[in-house]
Amino acid sequence: AQSVTQLDSQVPVFEEAPVELRCNYSSSVSVYLFWYVQYPNQGLQLLLKYLSGSTLVKGINGFEAEFNKSQTSFHLRKPSVHISDTAEYFCAVTQYSSASKIIFGSGTRLSIRP
C-alpha cells in the first residue's frame, strides 16, 4: 500500500518570494508521483509528474519538483511566486500498473501575500 504525507497544511509567503511545499511518500513498490493544483471550486490540474529518468521534473507555471528516492520525498518548488499561485496543492502517488488508483496527500494551501 502507498501513502502520502504533506506536512504543511498551510504555507503563507510573500509575492516574489521562493516557496517549497513538502511531500513524503511511503510505498513498498515503485511508484509514479504527481503534483496537482486546485483553484477554488474547480477540478484538479496536473502541475508535473515523475515517471522515471531525471529526478528533477519541471512543470507548468514555473514549478519544479525533485524526486529523492533515499528520502522518499517529492518536494515542490518555485523560485518566485505570484498572487495567481494562490491555490490548494496536492501531492499524489500511484503504483506501476494500469488504472491503479491515486492516493492523494491531505493538501497544502498556498497563500500569497502582496
Place this chain on the structure above:
Amino acid sequence: GAVVSQHPSRVICKSGTSVKIECRSLDFQATTMFWYRQFPKQSLMLMATSNEGSKATYEQGVEKDKFLINHASLTLSTLTVTSAHPEDSSFYICSATTGVHYNEQFFGPGTRLTVL
C-alpha cells in the same frame, strides 16, 4: 486533448430526492473512471472505480446502494446519489484514464452538490 467534462457543475436538491452526475471523456476512450468526494478544505477521497461494462468497485465505507455508478460506454460514467440528505452535500469529482502507458488520470471540473 484528454478533456473530461462533468454535468451539472452545480446542483441544489431537496432532501430525499436523487441526483445524477455525468462524467464524460470528450476526446478519448476511458477504460476506467474514478469518482472522488471532497469535503471543504479536505483532500479527495476515492469513492469507487468503474470499468466500462462491469460493476464498480467501491472503497471501504462507501454505500454502493446509495451511490450508484454506471459506466455504460467508454466515454460516459454516471454517479447517482439516491435519497440524498444534507450530509451528502459535497464536491464530487470524476477522473478518467485510458489505462495505456502510465496511468495518468484526467480530472473533470467537479460538481457541487447541495442538499437542503
